[in-house]
Amino acid sequence: MLRPKMRQRLSSALDALLSDRAVYQRPLAEVLGATVLLAKSPAGESRLELRAGELARWLGVSKSYIDHRVLPGLRASGAVATEVVTKTVDGVRRVDGLRWELLPLTAAQARGNPQALVLKKRELAVLLALCEALFAPGWAPVGKRETPAGLLGARRGRGAAAERLALLRLVLAARSDGRVRLVGGAVAAGWDRADATVARMLGCSAAEAARVVDGLIQQGLLEVRGRGVPGARIRMVVPAVAAAHGRSAVAELRVVPDPAEVEQAEDVAPDQVRVCVHCASGLDEAGPEEPGEGWVQEGFFAVVDGGWDDEGDSALRGQEATEVPRTDSENASDLGECEDQEGIEVFGAETGGALLHAHHAPVVTHGGSGAASSCFSGEAASGFPPLPERADGRETESGSGSGRIGVVDEPGGRGGPLRGEQQPDRAGECQTAPEPVVARPVPMRWSLPRGLERVLDPVRLEWARIRHAGGRTRVRVALQAELRRVAEIVGSEQAPVVLAERLERRLAAQHGERVREPIGWLLARGLPQRAECYATACDDQVRMDTGLVCPSCELLIGDRRALRHQVARAVAAELPRLTPAEARAEVERRLSREVAQRAARDAVRREQAAVERARREVVWAQQREELESAKTALAARPCEECGVPEAGGLCLVCSQNRTARAAVEQAAQVAAAVSGPGQDLGVVAERLAACRVRLEDEVGRLARRLRREGMPEAAEAWEARTLAEQLLRQERARAMDALLASEEARAEAERVFAVERARRGGEEQARAAAEEARQRCAELLLAQRLGHIRVAERPPASEEVGGWRQRLAALAARPLHDEIRVPQPAAGGCREAVSAA
Known part of the structure; x- marks a missing residue:
């Protein structure tokens, strides 16, 4: 028989386990396996030795199912890590089982503060005994006491693990009379509220929960009153819990004497006393004791003492509890109209005495959780992910790691729900012995280094095992260095994702084996890149930039x-x-x-x-030295034109003047190219000289004006170069305009327009193609005329005159256009011709 505090403590531990990321929404067989490992784990540790066949007996499945489904699933989700245990028998080393480590429990123990998942030795013993009573397979060791099988010990096969887990959750959620509080809210069509309650407890679908409920009902381990009756009120009862508390499914009716027969009360047998339904239920039970699913408001006395104690050792010991569950029948205006409630027979108007006292005010159903656990008069039910978290989630954590202050959970405590009611003589006890947190576990993300949360998320449990600041600093520095190196390959945005995938891949390669040294594993195995080929982006035969298989590998x-x-x-x-x-x-x-x-x-x-x-x-070093020496020698050379020392062969002013003269020469050539025909080289040369003089006079006038104004020589040279380049652009634009209007350009444009119009049919496209052709024709004409200008400007090359022997050889090699070459017949052909003659 479980007390309310113990039942609430175990429920909170299971809620924390089922809401862990590695267990949440996993198959029910895996969830039950994690629960059995939690129950069988030693106090203060998270590792135990257990054979796969023994775990299969606990879960009601085969050993093959454990090896192929449950164990790989728990390893892949990060719920457990295993090691092979061997022993030597007759000099032969054989496998003796597995050493299991429940990783969520390891992380909870590493956090240090009181956690819901970390149970004490007494609590673990109670949880294991409860599991044995419900679904233990049973043992009959030789020479030892026999352990009988649990209620579901003989149930094996499909659905056995789900029914075991459901029965455990229902027993922990049931009150002393076996009733289980149902969830509220809307229920999907086709299912009743009992299915929704079991689905919420197990974290599964309503269809799977309905199969579990039907299986428990068929085995007589669960009663669901009103199931299948339209409009009936559903009530779920666990008969085993009611029997353990000495309750029967149908309570007996107890009545009080009629006011007219008060004097004869001593002669009335106890089993003949008549009372109303409220008094009967009030005397029968002290009200519900399970943690409420939703917001629960408890009375002040229940808040002070943490619920009624079975031994009566509380601040209000000696007083009777009068709170009862509220039912719809309590709202009836006449007690004679009330129907059967929990098996209590209610008589009509002919029942004497019970109907003549005042009506009872409706009392809210009390739950087992209240201000005693959260410092407030109401709290959210813990353990279910869809519900809001506790109201004091921020107050339960303190910088010094001390417990909550001003909350007295022990019997006889004098603390109240308000902060002003904290007693000085009890505050020290509350600080030294804090109660475990019963809310869902706090995520580990807060303990990860800032900026590395995404990278360390796959190995957060391994990071939690590093308890020394020096080790964490080494791992953090290595992570940052590797992150910078990967960012050079895939970019800064993709680098955390690539590194996180690498850590997840390396951790999966352990195949569930426990990492012995987290620091060494991260530095030697987890973080280094393992390129299987010559590609820099290769890592474990996968390219980091694309995520595909490396083609080089x-x-x-x-x-x-x-x-x-x-x-x-x-x-x-x-x-x-x-x-x-x-x-x-x-x-x-x-x-x-x-x-x-x-x-x-x-x-x-x-x-x-x-x-x-x-x-x-070595050669490259020599070349670099030679280049440096050449640069040094060039920088030490004076200017070729003005002789300024250390000018690099040409000073700034002379360089500007040289650039200006080259621009003026090109502008003169362009101007001479379009000024007239270029067949006569003499005329072309005269026209080029005239254009050169004109442009040089214009640049010279600007230079003389700047010199009169007192401008420095460098500024004068820069302005002259700028003007020369401007004149070049103007002359080139004028030449292009003239050549675009030439006959050759127009003829080419018309020809391309006709061709494009016939091929495409669109006038706009044809005109655009014709314009491009005209532009290309003008550029080609300008290039040809500039070639003639450069030929006219180039001096004629004088041929070397040699002796008569060289002249005759050159003349003999020159072909003559009127010369007739007679082919010479071959030798064989001549013989044939002579023979024929």
Whole structure:
């Protein structure tokens, strides 16, 4: 028989386990497995040794189901880590089982503060005894006391784990009379409120919960009154809990004597006393004791003493509880109209004495949770993720790690729900012995380093195991360095995602094996990049930038497979009479030898490449030195035109003047190209000289004006260069306009327009193509005329005059247009011609 505080404590622990990220919304067999591991774990530890077959008996499934479904699922979700336990028997080392570690419990113990998941030794013993009473498989050891099977010990197969977990949750949620408080709110069509309640407890669908409820009803372990009756009020009762508290499913009727027969009360038997339904229920039970699912407002006395104590050791001991569950029948105006309630028979108007006292005021149903656990008169029900969290979630954490102040949960306490009512003599006790937090577990994200939350999220449990500040600093520095290196490959935005995926992939490669040293594992296995090929973005045969399989690794793997096939074919051809085992051994031997030879050749090639690289480095260093010396020598050279020392061969003023003269020369050539025809080289040369003089006079006038104004020589040179470049642009634009209007450009535009109009049919597109053709024609014409100008400007090259021998050889090699070459017949053809003659 569980007391309210113990029942609430165990319920909070299961709520914390089921709401953990690694267990939440997992298959019910895995959830029950985690629950059994929690119940069987030693106090203060999270590891225990248990065989897979024994766990299968607890869950009501086969050992194969544990090996192929439950154990891989718990490992993949991060709920457990396992190690193989071996023992030596007769000199032979054999596997003796598994060492399990419940990782959510490890994280809760690492946080240090009182956690709902961390149970004391007494609480763990009660939880294990409760599990044994409900679904233990039973044991009959030789020479020891026999442990009988639980209520569901014989239930095996499909749905057995779900029914075991549901019965455990229902027992912890049931009151002393076996009744379970149902959830409120809307219920989906086709299901009743009992299905919704079990679905909320297990975190599963209503359909699965309905199958679980039906299975428990068929085995007589659950009663759902009103199930299947339209409009009936559903009541869910666990008969085993009622029997443990000495309650029966149907309570007896007790009445009080009629006022007219008060004097004869001594002669009335106790079982013949008649009372009304409120008094009967008030004497029968002290009200519900389970934690409410929703917001619950408790009375002041229940707040002070944390609920009524079974032994009566409370601040109000000796007083009777008068609070009862509120039912719809209590609102009836006449007690004679009330129907059967919890099996209590209510008589009509002919019942004497019970109907003549005042009506009872309706009392709110009390729950087991209240101000005694949260410092407030009302709180949200803990353990269910969809509901709001506790009202004092911020007050339960303190900087010094001390417990809550001013809350007295022990019997006989004098504290009240208000902060002003804290007693000085009790505050010290509350600080030294804080109660465990019964809300859902606080997420670990707050303890992760700032800026690295996304990276460390896959290994948050391993990070929680690092308890020294120095170790965390080493891991944080290594993480930041690796994050910067990965950011150079994939970018700063994608780098945290890539690094988190790498850590998750490395942790999954453990196959559920526990990480012995988190710091060493993170620095040596988790963080370093493992490139399987020569690609810089390769990591475990996956490219970090694309997330796809690395093609370079596929090529290497293909080469290795081809080598193996080649060796196998060679062995089959040379030694065809070998057995398969001998052929396989020969293939492995030759393959090892070939791989070793290739490795040796690769090592030699790498050494040669290193030597060549060193030689090239020496050459490159020499070239860099020569370049630096050349730059130094060039900087020390004086100006070629004005002789300024250390001008790098040309000072700034002379450089500007040279650029201006080159721009003026190009502008003169462009102007001469469009001024007239360019067939006569003499005329072209005269026109070019006239344009050059005109442009030079314009630049010279600007220079003289600036000199009169007293401008420095450098500014004068810069202004002259700017004017020369402007004149070049103007002359080029004027030349292009003139050539665009030429006959050649217009003819080309008309031809392209006709072709494009015939091919495309669109006038706008044809005109655009014609305009482009006209522009290209004008540029081509300008380039041709500039070529003629440069030829006219270039002085004629004088031919070297040699002796008569060279002249005759040159003349003999020159072909003559009127010369007739007679083909010479071959020797064979001449013989044939002579023979024929």
